[in-house]
Amino acid sequence: MILLHGLFASKDNFHSLSRRLSHQFTVYALDLRNHGESFHDPEMSYQGMAADTAAFIEELGLGPAAVFGHSIGGKVAMELALSQPVLISALVVEDIAPKQYPPRLAREVQALAELPVTDFTTRPEAEKWMIGKLANPAVARFLMKNLVSAEGGGYFLRLNIEAIQSNLDTLLDFPSSSRSFQGPALFIRGGSSDYIQDDDFSLITRYFPNSHVETLDGATHWVHAEQPDAVADLVLDFF
Template identity: 40%
Template structure:
């Protein structure tokens, strides 16, 4: 589904549980489905809204893709569903959306949780993944394994290939399509690896930053940037975890998250 509208897009969501609202935002190439297991656990005491960000999952497509715009999408979802100061959780790209929303609308957000990302610009881009996915000849695919074969050279890591291939879905005619807007991601990659220069004050609320000890996304020298914008930030390192901290170490992730929420609520 595509849209040329300039305003907020209506985001698809998976909703689980009852209680205080929580909004969960996935990373680049991901979707709400990636958080299904954790959302189910959190839904035992919270009203969890796992969203598909624009150009991902089941949400609409748009050529425009920057962090203030994506934050506006999330705010519109909150307005539509009457979410009052939800707990905001974001991983990677979703973490940057969450930070942007918290900085732009601090009065609308409760505690902030950011997984393995910092409010800085990164040098490592994901253009090669986009290019590899765009190069897959969808018209000639008879099996999903054929698509994987086309990705092997550009994406040698098996786990990363499977993560990307979750976006390959039935097109309804017996063929395949990507459910992520590759052309929009390609055009916006410079914005996505950066962080917007927002004319705002620091976020006054409580915030938790979690990082994997095998990841380089939240280095020690990024702490001043985090603390300048989020002065109440607590940084916790999860052992034996990489960038996908919530997927690789779900028990540790949930324990740290629930402990944090118990202290700030």
């Protein structure tokens, strides 16, 4: 099973879920381009990130593989299933629909772009700055997971925030397609999230006719972080 994270996240965010799923699957958690330890590139389309994932699957001879994607990782997984279905045995999408979203996340992107990385000598200093910018300690601490120690001292931001900022409109959208993926697909949404609405079910079914949606009550957009056991149970029951 291939795990694909959401915006501002990395493969490290899948530790709990990976442990649970590893009882049934060999699990590979990937860093998308411009995130984590992966390469930086000014181009950040879903077609490009799906091609990255396809290259990984093909190089290691893993196909067909199950693919789990959260948020933009879910859009990458959907694009991969639509464009190269031979590589995908099944699809799990967490809290995202194959549609264009209205403008959001601009404040978080701008805060990361303005982060004065070289001014900080400790992580708490950076977290305090980010909390002051966003007035949301939980989101600030999540974003600050991208601030890592440099070899010679100090810190650097491992996100390619410039590429994310310039491609934000692309990331909010989804590539239009006349194709569909006929394999099994599970969509998991947070009951307290607005990312998958009831009105989206018909669109999901058009692209993924062999799909169904499960809702985890009380969960927000970060479903697997808040309810890792419940998400793992849904995925394992699905398979």
